[in-house]
Amino acid sequence: MAVNGHTPESNVDVLIIGAGPAGLMAAAWMAHCGVKTRIVDKRNAKIYCGQADGLQCRSLEIFDSLGFGDRAWKEANHMIEICMWNPGADGVIRRSDRIPDTIVGLSRFQQIVLHQGRIERFFLDNIKKYSKDTIHVERGVLPESLEIDESKIDDDSAYPVTVKLRHLSEEESTPEQQISGSKVSDGLFRSNLVSKDDEEDLIAKSKSRPGTGEVVHAKYVIGCDGARSWTRRSLGFELQGEATDFIWGVMDIIPITDFPDIRMRCAIHSAENGSLMVIPRENKLVRLYIQLKEVTPDASGRADRSKITPDLIFSAAKKILSPYNIDYEYCDWWTAYQIGQRVGTDFDAHGRVFLAGDAVHTHSPKAGQGMNVSMQDAYNLGWKVGLVARGIAKRSILTTYQSERRRVAQDLIDFDHRFSRLFSGRPAKDVMDAEGVSMEEFKDAFEKGNLFASGLSVNYGPSNIVTKAGDAVEQGDGTKTVLSTVTPISQEAFDKKQALAKGLPVGMRFNSFKVLGQADARPFHIQERLKADGRFRVILFAGNILSATQKARVDKFCAALNAPGSFLRAVTPKDKPIDSIIEVLTIHSAKRTDTELLRDFPEILHPFDKHNGWDYYKVFVDDVSYHEGFGDAYNNYGIDKERGCVVVARPDQYVGWIGELEDFDELQKYFEGCLVFPSKA
Amino acid sequence: MAVNGHTPESNVDVLIIGAGPAGLMAAAWMAHCGVKTRIVDKRNAKIYCGQADGLQCRSLEIFDSLGFGDRAWKEANHMIEICMWNPGADGVIRRSDRIPDTIVGLSRFQQIVLHQGRIERFFLDNIKKYSKDTIHVERGVLPESLEIDESKIDDDSAYPVTVKLRHLSEEESTPEQQISGSKVSDGLFRSNLVSKDDEEDLIAKSKSRPGTGEVVHAKYVIGCDGARSWTRRSLGFELQGEATDFIWGVMDIIPITDFPDIRMRCAIHSAENGSLMVIPRENKLVRLYIQLKEVTPDASGRADRSKITPDLIFSAAKKILSPYNIDYEYCDWWTAYQIGQRVGTDFDAHGRVFLAGDAVHTHSPKAGQGMNVSMQDAYNLGWKVGLVARGIAKRSILTTYQSERRRVAQDLIDFDHRFSRLFSGRPAKDVMDAEGVSMEEFKDAFEKGNLFASGLSVNYGPSNIVTKAGDAVEQGDGTKTVLSTVTPISQEAFDKKQALAKGLPVGMRFNSFKVLGQADARPFHIQERLKADGRFRVILFAGNILSATQKARVDKFCAALNAPGSFLRAVTPKDKPIDSIIEVLTIHSAKRTDTELLRDFPEILHPFDKHNGWDYYKVFVDDVSYHEGFGDAYNNYGIDKERGCVVVARPDQYVGWIGELEDFDELQKYFEGCLVFPSKA
Incomplete structure (x- = not known):
């Protein structure tokens, strides 16, 4: 070079x-x-x-x-079900519970x-x-x-x-x-x-x-x-x-076994031989996480890796799974690690x-x-x-x-x-066994952990991109963030705003339901329209657009959006389309077949372009589809079908702001707090 | 060369x-x-x-x-809705009907x-x-x-x-x-x-x-x-x-129009200016099929193509769509054709x-x-x-x-x-207008045509790969086919067989519902397991496998399958896995969590391989899923949940044979009629 x-x-x-x-x-x-x-x-x-x-x-x-x-x-x-196996009164493992691997209704996807x-x-x-x-x-x-x-x-x-x-x-x-x-x-x-x-x-x-x-x-x-x-x-x-004393091995094999749940995700606690997790994978493979009770860290706190071999790991697996048999001809990969956080x-x-x-x-x-x-x-x-x-x-x-x-x-x-301690611990023999792990407690932790493990319980604290109430330091990692003129707001004021859409908590990811394209009746998951293109999005829940009162509210909001000094115009470079930096999406709750895009919605919601005509892909309706059921988005979000509300989704799909259609000034301040307004400079 | x-x-x-x-x-x-x-x-x-x-x-x-x-x-x-536009009493076009573009429930896919x-x-x-x-x-x-x-x-x-x-x-x-x-x-x-x-x-x-x-x-x-x-x-x-006198133009444009249904599929009959079909496409394009009433064939029966230009075609479109305006800046492609069959x-x-x-x-x-x-x-x-x-x-x-x-x-x-004559004809002014096309008749033809157009109404006649009743010549194109020893069967005998699964008509494509993997609880559309790999498939609807009576029937069927002279063994080369030519899939109707693959199902339904262990992907259950509802396959197919039945799917997913679990000999004859049995030779 x-x-x-x-x-x-x-x-x-x-x-x-x-x-x-x-x-x-x-x-x-x-x-x-x-x-x-x-x-x-x-x-x-x-x-x-x-x-x-x-x-x-x-x-x-x-x-x-x-x-x-x-x-x-x-x-x-696709992992669908978790089976929990624990020792019975006789010390022999048996299936004690089945739970769905992904909490039902949490997302349009499940864990894979x-x-x-x-x-x-x-x-x-x-x-x-x-x-x-x-x-x-x-x-x-x-x-x-x-x-x-x-x-x-x-x-x-x-x-x-x-x-x-x-x-x-x-x-x-x-x-x-x-x-x-x-x-x-x-x-x-x-x-x-x-x-x-x-x-x-x-x-x-x-x-x-x-x-x-x-x-x-x-x-x-x-x-x-x-x-x-x-x-x-x-x-x-x-x-x-810190590190723990728990050492685990990992093997990816094509199993030959009479264990009945080998294609399920399994959490297995044996009575005395340690624990094992089964993760069924693609291409007939199964991953086994296997506790190695016979390997312990030395004085330095580290395990001697030279002692760890596939045979040692697999013999531990065989003991844990007993009385079921397990063998393999093909092992794809193996490793071992020491638990620590x-x-x-x-x-x-x-x-x-x-x-x-x-x-x-x-x-x-x-x-x-x-x-x-x-x-x-x-x-x-x-x-x-x-x-x-x-x-x-x-x-x-x-x-x-x-x-x-x-x-x-x-x-x-x-x-x-x-979770590691509960999973690596010996199962309690009975309620008097204080050193053992209660299997009820483990199951409870597992179920609660499932929500955490989905990645969907994340809730970000107040900042100049999340307008909510409370202490930013406390809700974050303990360090300070830069706030804005609208953040934090008082708990009382925030509770009123959040009540406009309880299903869209500020600071959490924008949950998805199906809506229909107003122009083509095609069902979309809302999240499909929140693409990772770096744009903020204002989602106007326009409510019942066919009511004159509501139409007047929507018109007023749109007039403010469309005005020369609005955040939308201020952030958009003069030579760029109006949706370049912030995209406005609309979801209304009137009947699809009673409404028409060009007739009922202000043009700022479906901008005109002399080459492409009107934009047909920004206005949606919460209505029944022919082939994919009813998303029932307003009800699922807890939004009033008459009056709607306005929500900001950050580029990473987290809810950043929520307000009434009349809260345009606060919305303006939200964007003034986080974006550069070159057109104003 | x-x-x-x-x-x-x-x-x-x-x-x-x-x-x-x-x-x-x-x-x-x-x-x-x-x-x-x-x-x-x-x-x-x-x-x-x-x-x-x-x-x-x-x-x-x-x-x-x-x-x-x-x-x-x-x-x-995705085309979701068809809008029909016809002249009102004043001769001005207006939307008269909306129908789904694909008949609801017909397939897991819709027309695109x-x-x-x-x-x-x-x-x-x-x-x-x-x-x-x-x-x-x-x-x-x-x-x-x-x-x-x-x-x-x-x-x-x-x-x-x-x-x-x-x-x-x-x-x-x-x-x-x-x-x-x-x-x-x-x-x-x-x-x-x-x-x-x-x-x-x-x-x-x-x-x-x-x-x-x-x-x-x-x-x-x-x-x-x-x-x-x-x-x-x-x-x-x-x-x-024959050819007709109807000439149509085609244009792919990005439309700039106030016509409200431009992103719907539309069938438009104008009062006097001809007909037009709107097909919304990907990338903002819309295809217009436009009747050219001003172009007619010459004495030879052919239209003079030199007269046909985009301007001529588009001016015809403008007239048909009037009083709505339509224009474009971008045209992707155009052509014209003369209708004939x-x-x-x-x-x-x-x-x-x-x-x-x-x-x-x-x-x-x-x-x-x-x-x-x-x-x-x-x-x-x-x-x-x-x-x-x-x-x-x-x-x-x-x-x-x-x-x-x-x-x-x-x-x-x-x-x-x-359909072409109904669509190219002038709409009738009233019931006395015998020369005009009745818009009710058109709509009726359109709706019936929709089933035909889905490709799902195809029903093949009897042959050595379709065991059913009736006249092969009459049900086919008028020519003879080779039949087999089991085809055709008497209408009475066939009706009894077909009654085992009314939702799986012999000669038609195997309709699809969701079932769950017995081993992993994962929902599958059955069709997803009927891949185009050249294999015939025997689908054993095993019924209630937990009933001793039914289990005995299943065991007997499987014993016959597994016997040395069975079609399954006869068609499979000695050095190939048993599912190489014909794959046996099982769908049972007992409760998933009460059944176990290895315990309840004969091994021929989940063959063992010394490298891969048992096959976990051949046995399914008609049960409720956690995240994707209930396929209710037995009911949808009209199959008795206790007794089940046996169905053959050809490699192209058409139903070739249906029978009871006791009809093994006929099943054997079905395959003897169409496949080569090298192992017997």
């Missing part, structure tokens, strides 16, 4: 370090927002054999917003399982498509130093972060995927049982070779480089938390360098949370950085990243801490 | 001439069945601008069976609209995947002669059809897509208004160039080469039928050369039938040729192609004949 002895230097808006699911999610946002971006990964190989994960409902909703939810849904194994390699493939295809092939993962590229010029951190046009990169040879960047010496691929090289950091090796190796460096100046850097994050360590930030002290440095995913939280894999929460970190962060980099949003919205996502990480490790 | 002055010669099992939707469908079957195949097309260009078509429910079911229904469903415009180029792309990807890249369309290849060696037509190992092919240069094979001289692409070069055949030009041109020929010997040839089919003419077969005299020659699609039937495009019926021809034919070529099925099943599909073509042109 050196030209005539000089180290090449270049500028980029966003540099992403690490191309796992979190890094790819960040890159996807940059592609969808149109931001100049590079993404580098020290590894040469894209797909690690065996990496698999459950995908939560929320992750699927996110994939759908990006445009590839259907690919994951089609290829994955799919190989991480496929998910990365979907991301890569999506990034290629939306960036028009300008963003591609640069593999075998290692960061060597990171500096932030603090004098420039408040200058929107500056590139305050300087990162030196080194390009590795193919040999240097290919990880050794088999350190156990067994014939089957193992994942020990990524397990927390391995303490040595191969990255340090890489740096040492690559430094000895001349002429392969470059210097990148970035406006923003996002570190998604995993549990041993180089970015985090460069910033001097730490992970805080840690969370990062800081999620960003100066609002210029951010950390996401495993770089700031680690926990046990079998809660099925790791990849999901990591991707959701980056989904929360990506649009904020993207809109700020493009000059659309104020830099102050970046403070919400830590308050929103570090809080989720804290909740996650609390959950994992409790 | 000539080597040392010799013309190269080669053998192939199947040669397909023409790579439009019918040819690609045939090639897809060969890919899925693993048959050595070549497909050639004289054209160089794959995608013709503007070609669009409605896709019927049945076409989508077929796409789904091949594996790409989801791609079409995602990209297409998508560009033909995308559909061809899905086929090409699918063929590449399933043929492991061994079948690819050879473009710019023109057939020059076809000979059938009649002495070899009964020899299964022979290649009786000899076709000379000529490889064209790129220039020769690129059609002139714009013959009108207008700036917008037009489709007149494919319209029936153009009488000159450019193929003759191609042959003349290419014959003047030396050394680019080859000779192919094929077991079977499938001609899918369009309305002017070279293959048909080589065989000396004709299309019979023709059907081929013969669909095959000696059971060795077959014709499909436009090569054997033409009709007006706006019924949305053309591409669908063409693909369905090839879907009917492909598996038969594939299984015969592989030695799995008897050659006699090939006679069913003409009896089944020529009958459909006859029904189609009858429908189109009637």
Whole structure:
């Protein structure tokens, strides 16, 4: 890379370090927002054999917003039911309960399982498509130093972060995927049982070779480089938390077994031999998480990985599953890990360098949370950085990243801490057995955990992008956020606003029901129209548009929207369509066949374009479909069918604001608090 | 292609001439069945601008069976409602009716609209995947002669059809897509208004160039080469039928209009200015089919195409739509055609050369039938040729192609004949206006036509692959088919069998309801398990497996299945899994949570494999799902929940046989009538 002895230097808006699911999610946002971006990964190989994960409902909703939810849904194994197995009075395991794997009615998706390699493939295809092939993962590229010029951190046009990169040879960047010496691929090289950091090796190796460096100046850097994050360590930030004594093994096999629930998700507590979780996967595979009671940490607190072999793990599985038999001919992959929970002290440095995913939280894999929460970190962060980099949003919205996502990480490790202990504990023999784990308590934790694990219980606190009541510090991770002139509002005032649509809690993701296109009667899930394109959306629940009183309210709201100084006009560049930065969608509750788009709705709700005519895809109706039932959205959201209300959905589908049609001024202030108004300047 | 002055010669099992939707469908079957195949097309260009078509429910079911229904469903415009517009008493058009575009409850899919180029792309990807890249369309290849060696037509190992092919240069094979001289692409070069055949030009041109020929010997040839089919003419077969005086124009535009139903499918009869159909398409486009009352055929019966321009067509549209305004800035494509209906005299020659699609039937495009019926021809034919070529099925099943599909073509042109006249006719002013078309009659025809147009009313007559009562000649196209020892059966006997499952009429496609996987509780549409892989399927409706009486019946049926001489064992090669040729699927009606796969079902229903263990994907239960409701399959099929029944689905999902669990001998005879039993030989 050196030209005539000089180290090449270049500028980029966003540099992403690490191309796992979190890094790819960040890159996807940059592609969808149109931001100049590079993404580098020290590894040469894209797909690690065996990496698999459950995908939560929320992750699927996110994939759908990006445009590839259907690919994951089609290829994955769908987990439908959880069977709980516990010792009976005779000590022999038997099925004690069945519960749905995903709480019924929670989302239009249910939890599924799919190989991480496929998910990365979907991301890569999506990034290629939306960036028009300008963003591609640069593999075998290692960061060597990171500096932030603090004098420039408040200058929107500056590139305050300087990162030196080194390009590795193919040999240097290919990880050794088999350190156990067994014939089957193992994942020990990524397990927390391995303490040595191969990255340090890489740096040492690559430094000895001349002429392969470059210097990148970035406006923003996002570190998604995993549990041993180089970015985090460069910033001097730490992970805080603790390890436990519980060691678990993981095997992906095609099972040959008479255990009747092998294609269900199972949580099995044996009387004395430890616990086991069954995760049925795609392609006939089943993942087993197996507690290794015979392996314990040494004085240093770490288990000796050299003792852990597939035979040792599988013999533990056989004991737990007894009296059922289990065997296999084919093992796809195996690994082992020690349960522990840690969370990062800081999620960003100066609002210029951010950390996401495993770089700031680690926990046990079998809660099925790791990849999901990591991707959701980056989904929360990506649009904020993207809109700020493009000059659309104020830099102050970046403070919400830590308050929103570090809080989720804290909740996650609390959950994992409790759940791991309940799952790794010996089942209580009876009510007097105080050392044992009560199976009722476990089931209860499992059921409650299911809501948490869906990713849909996340509720962000007040900030300049979430207008609600309460203490921002308390509802966040404990740090301060920038508020706006409308946030927080008094509890009393907020309760009145929230009562307009109890089913759309401010701070939570916009739940989805089916509505029909006014112009074509086609059923859509509302979420399908909340695509991840970086736009905020104002959803006008227009109510009964056929009532003269209500029509007058809608007309007045639309006149304000359409006025020269309105937020909608103020944020939109003069040469761009009116829906470029904020899109207004309408859902009314009158009868579809009694209403007509052009006759009954002000033009600002279906803007005219001289090439394309009127926009037929922005006005919807809450009515019965021919083939797909009735979404009954107004009732499900708890919205008055006569009077409606107005809701703001952030680019990541979280509800940011709610109000009456008369609350236009507050809506105006909401956007003044978070977006840049160039047309006014 | 000539080597040392010799013309190269080669053998192939199947040669397909023409790579439009019918040819690609045939090639897809060969890919899925693993048959050595070549497909050639004289054209160089794959995608013709503007070609669009409605896709019927049945076409989508077929796409789904091949594996790409989801791609079409995602990209297409979904047509939901048909609005009928007719003159009121004042002669001004007004909406008189709304009906659903697809009859409710007919299929899990509804009619959609998508560009033909995308559909061809899905086929090409699918063929590449399933043929492991061994079948690819050879473009710019023109057939020059076809000979059938009649002495070899009964020899299964022979290649009786000899076709000379000529490889064209790129220039020769690129059609002139714009013959009108207008700036917008037009489709007149494919319209029936153009009488000159450019193929003759191609042959003349290419014959003047030396050394680019080859000779192919094929077991079977499938001609899918369009309305002017070279293959048909080589065989000396004709299309019979007539042209009408009705001339219609077609335009694909982005409309700018105050007509309120422009995103609905509309059938508009104006009082005096002719009729118009609106077909809303993807990407904001709308297709208009516009009757051209001012253009009439000359003495030869043909319209003068030089008079037809976009301006002429659009001014006709404006008159019909008046008093509404319509304009456009963007026109994607346009063409014109003269309505007529023709059907081929013969669909095959000696059971060795077959014709499909436009090569054997033409009709007006706006019924949305053309591409669908063409693909369905090839879907009917492909598996038969594939299984015969592989030695799995008897050659006699090939006679069913003409009896089944020529009958459909006859029904189609009858429908189109009637529908075209009703749609092109002037609306009656009142009941005394005998020359005018009654709008009630039109609506009635439209609604009845909708069932026909779904592709789901097709009902094949008796043959050695359809065991039912009645006259095979009468229920087919008028020609004879080969019957079997169990076909036809007496009406009385058949009625008793059909009564076992009234919702699964023998001869019609297997309707789909949701059932759950016994092993994993996952909901599936049954049709999702009837994939186009060339296998026949025996669906055992096992009834209440928890009743001892019923369990005994199931055990007896399974013992017969499992016996050495059973059709299942007889058709399966010794070195292949037991489900290679015929797959047995089970749907029982007991409660899911009371039953267990390994405990309650004989192993032949979930065969064991030493590498993969038991098969968890063959036994289903008719029970309530957590997230997707209750398919209620037994009730919907009209099957007794205690006693069940047995049904055969052909590889193309048509019901071929139905009987009691005690009718094993008849089932055996069904397969003896159509499949080759090598293990017995």
